[in-house]
Amino acid sequence: MFTLKEFEEVRAGLRDRVRITPLLSSDSLSAQTGHRVYLKAESFQLTHSFKIRAAYGGLLPRLAEARRRGVVTGSSGNFAQGIAYAGRELGVAVTVVMLERSAPYKVEAARCLGAEIVFCPNEFSERVAMVERIHREQGKLIVHSFDDEGTICGNGTLGFELVEQLPEVEVVLVPTSGGGLLAGVAAVVKQLRPQVAVYGVQPENMRSMKVSLEKGAPTYAPTKPSVADGLVAACPGQLTFPLVRQYVEDVLLVSEEEIVRAVAHLLEPEKLVIEPSGAVGVAALLRHLRGKQPPRTIAVVLTGGNVEPGRLMDLVRSASPLR
Amino acid sequence: MFTLKEFEEVRAGLRDRVRITPLLSSDSLSAQTGHRVYLKAESFQLTHSFKIRAAYGGLLPRLAEARRRGVVTGSSGNFAQGIAYAGRELGVAVTVVMLERSAPYKVEAARCLGAEIVFCPNEFSERVAMVERIHREQGKLIVHSFDDEGTICGNGTLGFELVEQLPEVEVVLVPTSGGGLLAGVAAVVKQLRPQVAVYGVQPENMRSMKVSLEKGAPTYAPTKPSVADGLVAACPGQLTFPLVRQYVEDVLLVSEEEIVRAVAHLLEPEKLVIEPSGAVGVAALLRHLRGKQPPRTIAVVLTGGNVEPGRLMDLVRSASPLR
Numbered sequence: 001m002f003t004l005k006e007f008e009e010v011r012a013g014l015r016d017r018v019r020i021t022p023l024l025s026s027d028s029l030s031a032q033t034g035h036r037v038y039l040k041a042e043s044f045q046l047t048h049s050f051k052i053r054a055a056y057g058g059l060l061p062r063l064a065e066a067r068r069r070g071v072v073t074g075s076s077g078n079f080a081q082g083i084a085y086a087g088r089e090l091g092v093a094v095t096v097v098m099l100e101r102s103a104p105y106k107v108e109a110a111r112c113l114g115a116e117i118v119f120c121p122n123e124f125s126e127r128v129a130m131v132e133r134i135h136r137e138q139g140k141l142i143v144h145s146f147d148d149e150g151t152i153c154g155n156g157t158l159g160f161e162l163v164e165q166l167p168e169v170e171v172v173l174v175p176t177s178g179g180g181l182l183a184g185v186a187a188v189v190k191q192l193r194p195q196v197a198v199y200g201v202q203p204e205n206m207r208s209m210k211v212s213l214e215k216g217a218p219t220y221a222p223t224k225p226s227v228a229d230g231l232v233a234a235c236p237g238q239l240t241f242p243l244v245r246q247y248v249e250d251v252l253l254v255s256e257e258e259i260v261r262a263v264a265h266l267l268e269p270e271k272l273v274i275e276p277s278g279a280v281g282v283a284a285l286l287r288h289l290r291g292k293q294p295p296r297t298i299a300v301v302l303t304g305g306n307v308e309p310g311r312l313m314d315l316v317r318s319a320s321p322l323r
Numbered sequence: 324m325f326t327l328k329e330f331e332e333v334r335a336g337l338r339d340r341v342r343i344t345p346l347l348s349s350d351s352l353s354a355q356t357g358h359r360v361y362l363k364a365e366s367f368q369l370t371h372s373f374k375i376r377a378a379y380g381g382l383l384p385r386l387a388e389a390r391r392r393g394v395v396t397g398s399s400g401n402f403a404q405g406i407a408y409a410g411r412e413l414g415v416a417v418t419v420v421m422l423e424r425s426a427p428y429k430v431e432a433a434r435c436l437g438a439e440i441v442f443c444p445n446e447f448s449e450r451v452a453m454v455e456r457i458h459r460e461q462g463k464l465i466v467h468s469f470d471d472e473g474t475i476c477g478n479g480t481l482g483f484e485l486v487e488q489l490p491e492v493e494v495v496l497v498p499t500s501g502g503g504l505l506a507g508v509a510a511v512v513k514q515l516r517p518q519v520a521v522y523g524v525q526p527e528n529m530r531s532m533k534v535s536l537e538k539g540a541p542t543y544a545p546t547k548p549s550v551a552d553g554l555v556a557a558c559p560g561q562l563t564f565p566l567v568r569q570y571v572e573d574v575l576l577v578s579e580e581e582i583v584r585a586v587a588h589l590l591e592p593e594k595l596v597i598e599p600s601g602a603v604g605v606a607a608l609l610r611h612l613r614g615k616q617p618p619r620t621i622a623v624v625l626t627g628g629n630v631e632p633g634r635l636m637d638l639v640r641s642a643s644p645l646r
Contacts, residue, residue, distance in 0.1 A: 025342070046350070267596065271628040272596070273595070309590055
């Protein structure tokens with residue numbers, strides 16, 4: 001499982017379905033950190049986040065059954081849009097369980113793409129329970145947003161792109177929640193280029209992967225609300241964790257203030273609309289890697305751009321300048 | 324002059340100095356217009372606008388003399404940044420004459436890159452006069468921001484990229500002021516692909532190229548202030564006009580409200596920070612080409628992203644929704 005061959009097969013299925021997103025070199029971050037910094041802008045992906053990769057990866061291997069039964073999943077927002085979009089393209093009925101506090105902007109986007117939205121109380125465990133109940137009572141197939149072989153392999157497509165767009169890459173920073181993107185990217189990048197260092201990044205307020213790596217097993221970690229509203233998983237997956245342990249250097253933590261500052265920096269001067277969850281890699285770059293010797297070629301994955309413009313402006317206005 | 328061979332030579336000189344910017348496909352604009360719409364995002368160019376292409380194109384052919392004498396130019400902002408950047412890289416002292424009403428954001432950016440800024444009254448003719456005076460009194464070499472063989476050829480690099488990134492392109496929309504970018508792009512695209520239709524786009528308030536095409540000669544046209552503060556040329560160039568007449572289909576006009584709406588649309592849902600002058604192509608697409616049969620493959624050039632975030636938000640808030 002999770003061999004390069006398997007990742008390549010999934011990638012072949014996703015070709016022409018998802019976009020190859022631009023990798024943008026950043027003069028400003030390079031100058032500030034002393035490294036050669038590149039930004040992988042999944043804000044220009046279909047549905048404006050990487051999750052469409054996971055969605056196709058999760059649906060395509062079980063397409064006949066998914067069409068027959070419909071699918072149910074839990075999502076803080078971007079996977080909801082991704083699977084709604086992929087479901088619409090593939091003719092699969094999609095139900096998404098979302099936390100009540102989910103950004104209305106993301107709820108509406110998924111609804112517009114044809115998904116049925118069901119709300120649950122604001123606890124990660126409640127979301128899991130609600131998905132299980134719909135599966136039991138309505139017979140819908142569960143597609144897990146991160147802990148699923150197909151979604152992990154779908155995420156791996158981003159790893160191939162990184163290595164092809166930046167063959168000299170030495171360090172990769174990946175926003176992390178349940179570990180689906182981190183596992184997929186790390187497994188592909190490390191199998192292609194064992195010498196590259198892949199790091200996950202989590203908010204200090206939602207550090208389940210960091211805690212789990214320290215404990216050596218998937219561990220529930222208490223979470224506090226974070227501006228990074230897409231990184232809510234309170235526990236890594238059973239599939240993602242072993243991959244992360246095998247292939248990932250470490251998980252870097254960032255503060256709320258650092259995340260907001262990264263969002264502001266990405267808007268100006270980078271000219272990118274990136275949501276807080278998508279910006280944590282830049283926050284980690286500035287906090288943990290700035291000025292470190294020797295200079296490295298670093299790719300920072302910006303996972304998505306789904307933030308409402310008014311909220312973006314509030315964030316930018318509240319940001320203290322980059323130090 | 325302006326043969327494909329000449330454009331190719333200039334391009335060779337600019338390789339590794341300017342970026343190949345991403346061409347992004349737009350689902351939303353494609354759905355709204357019935358065409359296949361692609362956005363050429365020069366906001367991700369060095370200095371965040373296409374003008375760095377013009378700047379290198381203008382400096383490289385006369386580098387020895389430029390280094391000895393220094394250069395002077397007039398600019399509403401983006402060429403100022405471009406030539407300041409290129410001058411810094413090439414070791415050329417740069418003086419820029421700017422209108423007093425120029426966006427402080429653009430003035431500061433050019434100054435930070437090492438240019439000397441001289442202000443003149445808010446008239447295009449005053450700017451021309453001041454550049455001439457500095458040339459006469461200080462011996463500095465004039466590099467015209469648009470009406471110069473080198474800058475036009477530098478702009479042509481964008482035409483090559485468009486055809487290579489989108490070989491099936493049928494229509495190209497180019498923001499237009501003095502016609503430097505329009506001339507360069509049209510001359511390259513039409514010599515490579517005679518069947519492509521290239522259009523310039525101007526604000527209704529600054530329509531000098533449109534008027535000149537109607538009169539058959541470069542003609543001063545009275546201007547009114549426009550939110551598109553980079554498109555201030557009140558008269559096309561002596562070099563740009565014949566190229567535009569030869570290679571360009573027509574100039575499309577857009578209103579102030581349409582420009583603001585285009586800026587808002589580019590921010591959300593496209594996730595792009597584009598200044599008003601850079602967004603006029605999208606305004607023209609929506610006003611002039613929407614629903615036209617048959618469906619075409621259209622590339623819209625977004626010339627730059629140099630707009631201060633606070634101003635961007637004011638614009639977006641003031642925009643009426645896309646109709």
